[in-house]
Amino acid sequence: MADYVYRTVMHDIKQNILNNQYEGMRLPDERSLAEHYQVSRSSMKRALELLAQQGIVFKKRGSGTFINPLYLRNQAMFRYDGSNLGITDSFKVPGKTQRIKLLDFHVIKATKEIAEDLFLSENDFVYEFKRLRLLDEQPFLIETGYLPIKIMPELKPETLQKSLFNYLEDEQSKTVTKAFLNITVEPSNEEDQEEMHLKPNGPVGVMEGIFFLDDGTPFELSNMRVHYHYMNFNSFVNLGK
Known part of the structure; x- marks a missing residue:
């Protein structure tokens, strides 16, 4: 699929930043960059x-756009490469290959709780799917998701074996830009131990949340259970808009 122009430009600017192409840690103005x-x-x-x-x-009013020095010191904290909030991009690791294995996929009638979380009526139907994510064939995350059929009425199993959020952006020009997440830790269950090769009661990180499209529509209700070796959470907080 063809990459969006802005993404190509963004990637090139990031590479230029890493190659110290901008003097004084400052980017040229928007007009000059566009030209x-x-x-x-x-x-x-x-x-x-x-x-x-x-x-x-970061933008400094009246002065221009500057490079965050923390990015040059610790790029791992800023490795997300897309415009979505998807796990596929968030867990990119240099030199490692990520793969998604689809464990389950079917259609169910929304329960009261799912309908409330996704702003649906109880007569609406959702996709329920379960995916296992692997890095160099090492299982590290089990994801159970619920997605309104009306948002993606022709979702196919093969689509779920790749980045769902990137597919949504590339094929439907929609982006997932906001999420409400609750992050906890608990002992692993039998499925965690079997799929992620954990010892009995070995810990897992649990991330539960709702992802939203850029127009505010709830897109997915998700439960992610993460192998403790990969539960390293970094956050950049923007207190602006």
């Missing part, structure tokens, strides 16, 4: 907004 990359101002603005959302750059 340099031969893209529209709106595409350039989108690329810079994504870099700012990721915490890689």
